[in-house]
Amino acid sequence: MPPLGTTRRVLMVSQHPYASHETQPPFWGHPNVSRNVAELLAHGVEVDLVCTTPRVCYGRRPPGRAGLRVYGIRMKERRSPALWYPVQYAVFFLWALFVVSGLAWRRRYDVVQVDNVPDFLVFSALVPRLRRVPVIFFVFELMPEMTAARLHLGPDDLRLRLVSRLQRAALAWADRVITVSERLRRIMGERGLDATRITVVPNSHPLGDLPAAVRSRTPVLILPTTLIGRYGAQVAIRAVAELRHEWPDITLRILGDGEYRSRLVALTEELGLQRHVSFSPGFVPWRQAVEEVRQATIGIVPIISDGYGELMLPNKVCEFVFLEIPFACSRLPSIEEHLPADAVAYFEPGDAAGLAAQIGWLLRNPEQARQQAQRARRAMADLEWESASPRYLRALGVASTSRPPAATREPVPPPMFLPDAKSLGLRRRQPAGPVPPGLSLTEGEGTSLGDPGLFAANTPAAFWRLLGEPEPTAAQWAAAVTAAAVELPETARVAGDDIQALLLKTLGEGQFGPGHWRLSRALRLYYGLRPVLPRWLTVILRRSRRRSASARSALNWPIEDRYVRFQWAVVQQMLRLLGRTTLPFIHFWPDGHQYAFVLTHDVETAIGQGRVRALADIDASHGFRSSFNFVAERYPLDLDLMGELRERGFEVGVHGLKHDGQLFRSSHEFLRRAERINRHVRALDAAGFRAPCTHRNPEWMQALDIEYDLSFFDTDPFEPIPGGTMSLWPFQIGRFLELPYTLVQDYTLSSVLNEASPRLWLEKVDFIRQHYGMALVNTHPDYLSDPGTRRVYTTFLEAMRARSDSWNALPSEVARWWRARREAVSIASLPGAVQNTISASEAVNSTRVNVSLAG
Known part of the structure; x- marks a missing residue:
């Protein structure tokens, strides 16, 4: 080329x-x-x-x-x-x-x-x-x-x-x-x-210079097509015959020409539909056809399933999607691959009655039809010509220069004390393109030990952000790490005591072996059957794993303190190497808050989505803000609800694509779905993501266009992929920041462990507070209908409200603060930053260090 x-x-x-x-x-x-x-x-x-x-x-x-x-x-x-x-x-x-x-x-x-x-x-x-x-x-x-x-x-x-x-x-x-x-x-x-x-390069076209459309006051159906049998105009005509009694003013406009025209005209006359069906005089120039499509109420794509129709993603689908025309469409694999069920009104190919039913539903529910059209445009955002054109030009060796690159999202407005990326001079993340070089995205099914470079930014130097002169040298940091490594599990030290190897084994969960990310055969079978299993049976199955899971766990639970002890031991060694009794550092959280408190909610089903407002009210009544993560293609997304959440100060994220346990089935499947996930992330203006069931693979997840992720945890033996990162704090994984949850999930607490109070949550918060960590909890509106679960949650919020020294922040705020703290050139360049001092404890062999606020 x-x-x-x-x-x-x-x-x-x-x-x-x-x-x-x-x-x-x-x-x-x-x-x-x-x-x-x-x-x-x-x-x-x-x-x-x-x-x-x-x-x-x-x-x-x-x-x-x-x-x-x-x-x-x-x-x-x-x-x-x-x-x-x-x-x-x-x-x-x-x-x-x-x-x-x-x-x-x-x-x-x-x-x-x-x-x-x-x-x-x-x-x-x-x-x-x-x-x-x-x-x-x-x-x-x-x-x-x-x-x-x-x-x-x-x-x-x-x-x-x-x-x-x-x-x-x-x-x-x-x-x-x-x-x-x-x-x-x-x-x-x-x-x-x-x-x-x-x-x-899809069948899309540039539409940016079109004026606003003026829709018809009476129902107008539009079908731009070549008039041959495969394209199914005859199905649309028969559907109109069923609709004309409920909608006497309905009109079907057929744009195009072809050998089937005479038969279609005869069918129209046979059914007495001359007043309801009209044909263009012949082939219609594309621009003229687009103008007619823009005036229509509903589009129709009635392609017949004949062995070839299943492969088609026709022009008319792209036109309807990018003009935001609600449309009914034959259920065909090539179209379903791009448009989920909540983005288009599907009917079985050739089924005129099914088509009529879908058209009737769209006409009776104009607001839902409008939201459907918006979801369709989000789902196919990457197929718009503005996105596809550079690919076409690159294939021919032409530099794309006449169009500006697609704009990145504006940052979520931060609170008054939190700087945004622009004020700090930090770079905004770039949209995900090709998988970064060096990632092992092969069909290894999660058997790689991992890429140490993904965790290289999380050095103790970046963690502590020591201030003052002279700065510790790289050799001094290495010596401190080597001495402190004894605090970590033996499995985390088998590859040596250099910091990159230790970070891969701890934050990268490499200590659990090369097959860690791969689901067992039993779990793969379970996820295949789960859609048909009653909830009571899934609860029994998860409870049956309880004792064996905690017994097999290589990490302590609910509190795993060895990574905490490692970080404290590193700075104690640094004090010794520098011959200092105290060292100044940038405190972990803005305005001197003792610890961060983050509420997140995963909305797994349409029923859960219906309970989101009630859960947001509970959080707000206790003075807290939270984030809600929605499954992109499992149920129709309520865009008005999301807008309302943002107006109230909450955050919206993405919780996988379908929540079917198949996202991490293979690297190929993950990358295929990641493209669709990225479209939803951009369309929802989301910054964060959590994988369903906390399935995860840090290397594969580099294909996601996100600022932060919530799929990892510090320690949890009850998850499908148990283990943990051992970290109470955020950390960098390649191109995004990880915010691990550090409090056990609500489902595990109430349904698996049968806890009737927030005791485990509050005890863990005490430990996190003592070490200036991040208390991040994940709960589900789907499960809070249970009075016992809801009582545990509200009791927990009441207890947290009584503690005044935490920073309740949205995940995006925490991610941006942590990244800004790591990259700040000085304390003066970081609004909200507080200088603290750290001193070694009197006990020579203690790994505990006393920390106090300056001044």
Whole structure:
């Protein structure tokens, strides 16, 4: 491929038509061809386009398209009988071979792009290929599947085998492949094509310059489509026949043309729907079609399941999504992969009654329909042309310069005493792109010991933030660490006493072995069956593990103090090495607060979401703020609720994708789902994440676009992946900050341990307070309907309200403070910071150190 930014001239070959307004009616053009040409021209690239046009032309320069030359042949598209397909393919191939060969001898191109169908059209670039010009193959359709569906061919049919061989040859011959969906990319990868050679550029279009839409006052259904059987206009017409009695003013507008038109008109007349169904005069230019779509009430995507429809992510889906038009759609795998059930009204393919029912629901519930459209846009945010365009340009070696990069989110407003990133001069996190180099995201199923670099920022020097001169040297810190390491478990010291190895073994949980992150077979079976298990049975199963879990645990519980003792021993050794009796340092929390107190809530189900307001009221009535983490695709998200929470001072985060126990099934599955999670994080303007069931893998999680994570804990033998980081404080894991929970979860406390009071919580808080840690608890509105569980929680809040020396902060505030404290160049540069002093205890061998506020 040409280096990025070197492409100045592109030869594009496509049997699809290019739009022309020189005929009446205007000659329709394939929207993706027009989009690609316009994008290249906008970036100063010259384009020679070989395509179909209303008249034969050779080197014509369309007005208003500087840099474009069109080499077109007139060809009327015919689909019936099927013999027309190979005839048209052969005619255009010969035309393209003739034109491309002549142009390639006379002009030097940087890249040749060839669109299918047919696949063998890519071989028209023979001469450019001989001249070592890179050939990009843009695969809009999978020819074998399309041919099998169109001609009803079995897998052993000679014609289908020929088409399959041609496709494999074409894919292998091209230097790079572009396709329109992840599903098609995976299929081509399964057929032997190197997945790194495939770029996904979806069927989306630039829509940013459209004025505000004015929706019709009467129900208008819209269906922009080519009129062939597969696209299901007949299903939409039959659905209108069922809806017209409840909605007498309903109208279905069908935009497009095709061989099925006469049958559809006849069906409309047969059902007496002439007043309710209208057809455009013919093919409608894309821009005009978009204008009509914007006025519609509801969009329809009634694709038939014929063996090929299952692979489609059509233009109309992208148009409805990015224009925020609520729509009803056939339930097809390629569409479900991008749009969860709460983002679109699905019906079974070919089911007119099901379609009518979904349209009726959308019409009767306009507010829910509006929220559905918003969820659809969030789910497909990465497929908008503003995001997809740079991928297309990079595949062709074109530097993207005319569009500014997508804006990052504004920071959540901090409290008065807490600085934001800008005031501190700190860099905002960047959106997650490719997985950072060096991460072991292979199908090892969590068997890696881990990357020490992920935890390297958490040195004792960064933890203590000592002040004064002279600063301790690296050698002195290393000596202090070596001496203090004896306080850690023996399993944490087997790789040596250097700080990176110790941090990997403790914060990185490396002391539990290379298979730590992998779920046992029994747990994988449990998560497969859990959707059908009654809750009483899951409680019994978890209680049955109680005694064995605590007995097997390598860490102490509920209080694990060895990492605490290690940090205190390090600073005691430093005092000895420096010959000092006291050392100043930046106190752990703003304004001298003794410890941090953080309330988080995971909303696991729709029932739990319905109880969020009540739980927020409980927190607020005790003077506390908290965060609520929502499962992105398990239930319809209530966006109004989230807005209300933010207005009240609460925080919103993401709690996984589906909460089905499958997120960490494999690295491939995690990365696939991480892309969708990142879309929801951006769409919800969230900063944080917690993995369902606290399944976790620090290396894989580097693919998440988050500021902080809540999936780890200090010690907990009752979780599916037991163990813990041993830390009472936040710490850095690669590109995000980790806020481990340090108080046992509410479900474990009440349902597994049968505790009827907050005793365990309060005793642990006393220990955390003594060591200036972070008391972070995770509770669930799903479980607080139980009077006993709710009583334990409210009693706990009453006790915490009586303690005035904690800093109740949102997770995002804690994460930003901790990061700012670590990076502050001086105490004066950190608003809210307090200087403290630390002195060694009188007991020579004690690892306890007395700490007191300065002044």
